[in-house]
Amino acid sequence: MKKLVVIGAGMASGRVLEHLFEADPAAYDVTLFNAEPRGNYNRIMLSPVLSGEKSFEEIVTHDDDWYAQNNVTCRFGEAVTGIDRDRKVVIGANGEVEYDKLVIATGSAPFIIPVPGKDLPGVVAFRDLDDVDKMKEAAGGRGRAVVIGGGLLGLEAAAALRLQGMDVTVLHLMGHLMERQLDESAGFLLRRDLENRGIEVKCQASTAEILGTDKVEGVKLTDDTVIPADLVVMAVGIRPETTIAKAAGVEVGRGIQVDAQMLTSDPDILSVGECVEFNGQLFGLVAPLYDQAKVVAATLTEYKTEFVPKELSTKLKVTGCDLFSAGDFADGEGREDIVFRDPARGIYKRLVIEDNKVIGAVFYGDTADSNWFFGLIKDGTDISEMRETLIFGPGFQGGATADPMAAVAALPLDAEICGCNGVSKGQIVEAIQGGATDLAAIKAVTKASASCGTCTGLVEQVLGVTLGDDFVIPAAQSMCGCTDLTHEEVRRLIKSQELKSMAAVHQELGWKTSCGCHVCRPALNFYLLADWPVEYQDDPQSRFINERKHANIQKDGTYSVVPRMWGGMTTPDELRAIADAAEKYNVPTVHVTGGQRIDLLGVKGEDLPDIWADLNKAGMVSGHAYAKGLRTVKTCVGKDHCRFGTQDSTGLGIKLEKKLWGSWSPHKVKLAVSGCPRNCAEATCKDIGVVCVDSGYQIGVGGAAGMDVKETERLADVASEQEAIDLATAFMQLYRENAKYLDRPYKWIAKVGLDWVKERIVDDLDERRALIERFELSQSIYQKDPWAEHVAEIADTYKPLADFQLEAAE
Amino acid sequence: MSTVANDWVDVGSLDAIPQRGARVVKTPLGCVAVFRTHEDRVFALDNACPHKKGPLAEGIVHGNSVTCPLHNWVFDLETGQAQGADQGQVATYPARVDDGRIWLEASFLQLRAAE
Incomplete structure (x- = not known):
């Protein structure tokens, strides 16, 4: 009988042996090496073992009896130290074994990011049962775990550890989770679901160091954030384990190179699984490994067949997170998207169509029909006949059109519609059911939209959703072609639905494009950073140059x-x-x-x-001379020099500028302080203008001297410099929180009315204080010199990517 | 900085360009803007809007389009064609990504150098 040696008892080699014994049980005398002290088990079910949903025994695929029945000599727990190809022997720690044919199935090794502290006790990978045992021991059902890597493996580990009762934080280097399998929208929904189950997710988080002395105590990021941890799981990726093959002189690229028969450069050595490279491709999912296993068994029994990589699909094994991705879903020439979003049910479906065929699909929230769509991708089915209703799946013909009011329909009843008067959707619905069937009646009954009026559109939509065809919504100007909502509606919904990222806005408000346009992106970027200064990350790519x-x-x-x-x-x-x-x-x-x-x-x-x-x-x-933000505070020289000056106008101007600089606003903001009513600093045509008088300070707002010329309106007269600064600051914040992007203050005041502004910042001292506090919180993040920051951090990006002028000259 | 491999020239790493952003490659005949979309596709176009020569590399990138920073003309990055009511075309050049690097076609750079 010929001798077959297999190195590695993983999922691929297990399948090889099954197929081999099926085809010809008498063909080989088999010796199976495994560095792990156990035989074949279903490695992809390790996360349920970690979470406690399954026991290890349940995921064993081949037990001792099976090996005995098939006369497999098991050398488990014994590492292979080398292969002597001349003598055709495998050298194990406990002695040599001869082979006629050898199968290398060494799988993959976890990639450990080379940061200080990576070797501390408590830092583990997630590849085998030993890792799982280490995690369970470290966890003990309590404490804090940090999972580095937001891919398939990392998220399964995170969910499992959370089920074990740990506090879990996932750190992911890229902008959204599972970026290789999911687009941004689906990544957002996944993140939301994970956060809902108590897992904290930090994207664009780059690990600098793992902290601790005797054991791991925390993780430090490159932005100096420190996250305490009792356990750190590295799940950033895998690389083919090729050490033994390479040492034996078998050809190795990124993986062990094999042909379509799974033969390596040595015709007596085959390779299978995550350690192989075929046509430049590596394999990490189980389906192609099983296909390879069939081919290996065939080659070993001298039956010629070929390995052909197939389309792959991915599903995440986290209970309650339903996602599916398959094929190629990048935008491309001649490619078209069909997108379906249902914010209420958290559903997102996207099909990528090319030449009337589905070539890629990403689903989140509802993957019931994913197999049908996967079939369309694999078979290259012509879908032109069913295109209209394709996205609704195999069981649906007849089609429904997307509902522009879906976002409002999806709002829970306690969602606040009118921020000024604290009116919820439920109260409006109640009023409608009580007979208030138009806007004026709603205003009268609930006061919704009776103050600043920016929620008018939303109130009308609630009327529309509640009354159906009986209510015709007056047309309003939408933000841009990407949405039917107006600026005011989007602002209101960002606040009431607590939307804290661009992807969240796009998904929850049913954006029609995948990543917005040059009109909506700068506006959304401002709204998000103004409303969520701490949570939202400013997006330079959504800003004008x-x-x-x-x-x-x-x-x-x-x-x-x-x-x-x-x-x-x-x-x-x-x-x-x-x-x-x-x-x-x-x-x-x-x-x-x-x-x-x-x-x-x-x-x-x-x-x-x-x-x-x-x-x-x-x-x-x-000087932020380019910004939709604080520009200048113009002053005259005031009482220090001028014989008419009544106050220290220059000093107040400097104080105002030091307080307000660096803040972003809907449009540019210019201030001036004049030392007397002669008004040399022209304060009465500024966005905020202060005119000093003997008794104190006259504060005016809403002036303009551009396309429109307009004198400021008097906000208040105050006695002290501090009050003047407080009023200016509170006004700035009220404007930042409420105005439409690209409305200067005078345009915004014309919409909401000066009285509405006065009520909030002159009459209501609590509100004034709250506005100032929110402004100061925002300034703690945004008041910094962008020049110094760019010089220190991204000066290189100002240079060309490459320069071929010099080369041509040489 | 650049190495010639076959007919393609390595102009830099994909990471050097932010998603939905662009960087410039200088050639003897003017700048070429290399764009990276939010789906990590790359495109190379002349860095001059046909309207008033606006630097397209500084525009806002959305989907497979860029908006010129000077007067908001929008161009399809695949075809270089102006969108909407505006009429115009920007030259496009072959570009691809391989192993995290961005490659432009060498013959195009040589052509531009020789002209």
Whole structure:
């Protein structure tokens, strides 16, 4: 009888032996090595073992009896130390075994990220039963676990540890979970479901260090966040385990290279499983491994067949998280999307169509028909006939159209519709059922939309949803082509539904495009950072170039640079530094702006970080002359010099600018402080203008001197400087929280009314204080010099990716 | 910085361009904008809008389109065709991603260098 040696008792080699004994039980005398002290078991069921839903015995695929029946010599718990191909022997720790044919099935090894502390007790991978035992022991059903890696394996580990009663945090380097299998929308829903079951998820989290002395105590991220941990699970990825094959001189690329018969470069050695590379491809899911196993058994019994990789699909084995992905779901030339979103049920389905065939699919929340769609992908079925109703699945013909009111219909009854008067959807529905069947009646009965009016559209939609065809909603201007909702409705829903990411807005509000457009993205980015300063991560790619590069783009593609001059004050040193910078960077135009500062025009994009670094060195920071945010505080010289000055207008201007700078707002905001009613600083045409008088300060708001010219309206007269600063700050925050993106304050006040503003920040002292506190919280994150930050962190991105000009010259 | 392998030139790592962003590659005949979409596809186009030469690399990238930063013309990254009511076309060049690197076709760069 010929001798077969198999190295590695994994899922692939288990299948090989089954097929082999089926085809010809007498063909080989088999010896099976396994470094783990046990035989074949179903490795993909390790997560239920970890969670306690299954026992190890339940996932064993081949027990001692099976090996005995098939005369397999088991050498479990014995590592193979080498292969001598000349003598055709495998060298084990306890002695050599001869072979005629050898199957290498060494599988894969977990990738351990090379950070300090990776070897501490309590840091484990998630590959085999020993890892599971270590985790269970470390967990003891309590404590905190950090799982590094938000892919399939990491999330299964996280869910299992959570079921074991641990507090679990998942750290994921990419922007959304399972990015290889899911698009952003599905990734968002998955994240929400995991968070609902108490698992904390941090994306774009890069691990810097694992902390601890005798054992793991925490994980430190590159942004210096520290997460305490009693257990750290590394599940960032796997790599083929090829050490033995490589040492034996078998050809190895990323994996052990095999042909379609699963033969390696040595015709007597075959390989199977996660350790192989076929046509440049690696394999991590079980389906292709089983296909390979069939081919290995065939080759061993000299029956010629071929391994052909098939389309793959993925499902996550986490109870309650229903997701499915298959095929290719990237956008592409000639590809079209069919997207279905049902926010109420948390369902997202996306099909990618090319040449009338389904080539990719991502489903979340409802995967009942996934096999049918997977069949369409595998078979390349022509779907042109059923395209209209395709997304609804195999059982559906006749079709329904997407409902533009779905988002409002999906709101729970306790969701707040009118923020001013605290009116919920339920109260409005009750009023409608009580006979209030139009907007005016709702306003009268519930007060909803009776104050600032920005929720009018939503109230109308609640009327529409409740009354059906009996109510015709007046047409309103939608935000852009991506949605039917208006800016005001989107703002309101971001608050009431607590939407804290762009993907959340897109999914929950039924966005019609996959990632928005240049109109909605900057607006959403602002709304999210204004409403959720702590939770939301600013997205530079959703900002207009000026705010992304912190400089104003000019018509020739160069930029202008304007350093801040607090309250219009400067010094000889600052002026010298500006002059030096202008010369050093060949600035063609130096201009004094209307906001009392100096504009350097014509700076090349590549030079921006260098000129900023020079200006930073002289103590200057960005003037945000490019921002939808605080621009300038213009002042006159006040009572220090002017014979008419009544107060320290310059000092107040500087204090206001130091308080408000760095904040983002719906549109630009300009301030001025004049020292007397002669108003040399032109404070009465600013967004916020202060005119000093003997008795104190007159605060005006909503002025304009641009496309429209408008005098400020008086907000209040106050006696002290502190009150003036408080009112300006509270006004800024009220504007930030409520105005439509790209409405200057005067346009916003025209909509909500000055009285509404006064009620909140002049009359209601608690509200004023709360607004100031929220502003200060936001400033704790956003009040920083973006120039210094970009110089330190991303200066390289201002340079070209590559430069072929020089090469051509050489 | 760049190595010639077959007919493709490695111009940099995919990670060097943010998703929904772009970077510029300089050639003797002007800049080429290399875009990366939110689905990690890459496209190379002339970095000049046919309208007023706006630098497209600085535009907002959405889906497979980019909006020019100067006057909001929108271009399809696949075809270089202006969208909507605007009329115009930007030259496009072959680009691909392999093993985390971005590759442009060498013959195109040589062509631009030789002209």
